[in-house]
Amino acid sequence: xxRFDDRVAIVTGAGHGLGRSHALLLAERGAKVVVNDxxxxxxxxxxxxxxxxxxxxxxxxxxxxxxxxxDNVATPEGAQAIVQAAVDTFGKIDIVVxxxxxxxxxxxxxxxxxxxxxxxxxxxxxxxxxxxxAYPYMKExxxxxxxxxxxxxxxxxxFGQANxxxxxxxxxxxxxxxxxxxxxxxxxxxxxxPVAWTRMTESLLxxxxxxxxxxxxxxxxxxxxxxxxxxVSGEVFTVGGGKVAxxxxxxxxxxxxxxxxxEAVADNWGAIMAEQPYVLTAxxxxxxxx
Ligand code: NAI
Numbered sequence: 001x002x003r004f005d006d007r008v009a010i011v012t013g014a015g016h017g018l019g020r021s022h023a024l025l026l027a028e029r030g031a032k033v034v035v036n037d038x039x040x041x042x043x044x045x046x047x048x049x050x051x052x053x054x055x056x057x058x059x060x061x062x063x064x065x066x067x068x069x070x071d072n073v074a075t076p077e078g079a080q081a082i083v084q085a086a087v088d089t090f091g092k093i094d095i096v097v098x099x100x101x102x103x104x105x106x107x108x109x110x111x112x113x114x115x116x117x118x119x120x121x122x123x124x125x126x127x128x129x130x131x132x133x134a135y136p137y138m139k140e141x142x143x144x145x146x147x148x149x150x151x152x153x154x155x156x157x158x159f160g161q162a163n164x165x166x167x168x169x170x171x172x173x174x175x176x177x178x179x180x181x182x183x184x185x186x187x188x189x190x191x192x193x194p195v196a197w198t199r200m201t202e203s204l205l206x207x208x209x210x211x212x213x214x215x216x217x218x219x220x221x222x223x224x225x226x227x228x229x230x231x232v233s234g235e236v237f238t239v240g241g242g243k244v245a246x247x248x249x250x251x252x253x254x255x256x257x258x259x260x261x262x263e264a265v266a267d268n269w270g271a272i273m274a275e276q277p278y279v280l281t282a283x284x285x286x287x288x289x290x
Contacts, residue, residue, distance in 0.1 A: 001029070002029065002223060002224065002227045002229065003029045003030045004026055004029045004030045004031035004095075004223075004226075004227070005030035005031075006030075007026075007030070007031045007032070007094045007095055007228075008031065008032045008033075008034075008086050008090040008091070008092050008093050008094050008095065009023075009026050009031045009032070009033050009034070009093075009094065009095035009096070009097065009226065010033075010034040010036060010082055010083065010086055010093060010095065010096050010097065010130065010134065011023040011026070011033060011034070011035060011036065011097040011099060012036045012037075012073050012082065012096075012097065012098055012099050012100040012126065012130055013036065013037055013038075013073070013099045013100030013101060014033075014035040014036055014037055014052065014055055014099065015035070015037025015039055015050075015051025015052045015054070015055055016037070016051055016198065016199055017196065017198030017199060017200060017215055018099055018149070018194060018196055018198060018215045018218055018219070019037065019097070019099040019100065020051075020055050020215070021214075021215035021216050021218070021219045022097050022099060022215075022218075022219045022222050022223075023035050023055055023059065023066065024055070024058065024059065024062075024219075025216070025219040025220075025222075025223050026095070026223060026226070027059040027062070027064035027065065027066055028062065028064060029223065030064075031095065032065040032066070032089075032090040033059065033064070033065070033066040033067075034066070034067055034069055034082060034085050034086045034089070034090075035052045035055045035056050035059070035066050035067070035068050035069065036052060036069040036070070036071065036073065036082050036085075036100070037051045037052040037055070037069075037070060037100070038070060038071070038072050038073070038100070039051045039052065039070055040102075042102065042103055042199060042200060043102055043103060043104055043118075044102035044104070044118055044119075044122060047070065047072075048070070049068065049070040052068040052069060052070050053068045053070075055068070056068040065090075067085055067086075067089045067090075069081065069082050069085045071085075072126075073098070073100045073122065073125075073126030073127075073129060073130050074121040074122050074125050074126045074129070075129070076129055076133075078129075079126070079129035079130045079132070079133045080133045082130055082133070083130065083133040083134050083137070084133075086134075087137065092137060092141065093134045093137045093138065093144075094138070094141070094143060094144060094145065095144075095145045095146075095147075095226045096130055096131055096134045096144075096145070096146045096147070097146075097147045097149075097222060097226065098126065098127035098130055098131065098146070098147065098148045098149060098171075099147075099149045100122055100123075100126055101122055101123050101149065101200070102118065102119060102122045102123075103119070103161075103164060103200060104116075104118055104119050104163060104164075105160045105161055105164070106160060107159070107160050108162045111162055111163060115163055116162070116163040116166075118163075119163035119164050119166075119167050120163060120166065120167045120170070122167075123149075123164070123167035123168065123170070123171060124167045124170045124171060124174070127148050127149075127171055127174060128174060131146055131148075131174075131178060131189075134146075135182075135187075138182070138185065138186075138187050139185045139187070141186075142185055142186045143185075143186045143187070144182060144185070144186065144187035144188070145187075145188055145189075145225065145226040145227075145230065146175070146178055146182075146187065146188070146189035146190075147189070147190055147191065147192060147222055147225050147226055148171045148174060148175045148189065148190075148191040148192075149171070149191070149192055149194065150168045150169070150171045150172055150175075150191045150192065150193045150236060151164065151165070151168040151193050151194070152193050152195065152238060153165050153168060154166070154167065154168020154169040154170075154171070154172070154193070155168070155169065155172070155193055155236070155238075155247055168193070171191055172191055172236055172249065174189075175189045175190060175191040175234060175236065176189075176234040176249075178234075179233035179234025179235075180234060182233070183233060187233075188225075188230060188231075188232070188233035189233055189234065190225045190230075190232060190233060190234070190235045190236070190237070191235070191236045191237070192218065192221060192222060192225070192236075192237055192238075192239050193236060193237065193238045193239070193247060194218040194238075194239050194240055195213055195218075195238075195239075195240030195241065196213050196214065196215045196217070196218050196240060197209055197210045197213045197214065197215070198215060209241075212241045212242070213240050213241045217239070217240065217241060217242050218239050218240060221237060221239045221244050225237075236248075236249075248278075248280055249280070250275075250278035250279070250280055251278055251279050251280075251284075251285050251288070252272075252273070252274050252275050252276070252278050253271075253274055253276070253277055253278070253288070254271065254272055254274070254288065255268045255271035255272050256289065
């Protein structure tokens with residue numbers, strides 16, 4: 001059994017849905033958990049200490065160890081306070097699961113700048129700020145696990161979610177770079193793109209999804225990715241309904257010519273669009289241009 005005894009974890013947005021499920025699973029398996037949740041509505045408005053406190057009560061009742069925190073991940077002070085709660089209460093920080101999120105869906109032509117910024121602030125800025133606050137402790141300890149929460153909507157695009165998909169693809173870049181930079185200090189970062197029945201999706205998914213797409217089925221992958229034994233870093237996985245799959249940012253073999261021109265590009269479009277064989281890293285991408 002993969003256990004987390006002596007590990008300290010932060011799960012953001014853990015008052016509801018996926019985050020709540022991640023926090024319960026990690027605590028059940030021995031981790032000491034900071035249960036963070038601002039406690040607002042789905043669109044990010046409002047705040048309440050209630051949801052985080054309720055999850056902590058449940059963990060404690062089950063014999064686990066947890067502390068509640070209701071700070072906002074999207075402000076530097078809030079992110080710092082979340083990490084401080086881990087250090088003050090449990091003495092260190094080993095695991096960060098950036099899960100907090102909001103929705104402000106609207107079609108691209110109608111979306112306001114405020115709606116765009118608000119969604120990027122929680123998902124991208126929030127994940128960046130909490131990871132940033134935890135990073136010095138992880139570096140010092142020579143150990144860390146970060147999981148960021150992307151979305152199929154970000155990886156593949158989705159109607160009405162220009163803000164959300166921009167944010168969720170942004171998290172792929174953040175994850176991959178933390179993975180590269182963290183390697184020398186034992187820090188691994190990966191991202192999940194989940195599907196689960198939560199308050200965020202219950203009005204969008206068909207009713208029959210509720211029983212199959214449980215948050216617990218996503219948490220199983222999260223627990224693996226934040227365990228000592230996890231060897232991958234900088235990877236992205238779709239996960240939902242019991243299925244897990246690697247998602248690759250891949251570059252096709254392409255076409256090159258010293259006489260490149262707009263017409264030559266048009267003439268070679270088939271080769272440019274080819275998918276196999278592909279490369280997976282910036283270094284290999286550059287090498288293929290030489
Ligand atoms: P949820 O609405 O149940 O949970 C999100 C939690 O984040 C809420 O408890 C909310 O209070 C908290 N939160 C929001 N803004 C915050 C802030 N500034 N600071 C701290 N906490 C904050 O939704 P769900 O579905 O559990 O979502 C969790 C994550 O998974 C989100 O990042 C979401 O975008 C992502 N996701 C969920 C999918 C699904 O199928 N449910 C699909 C793809 C991604």
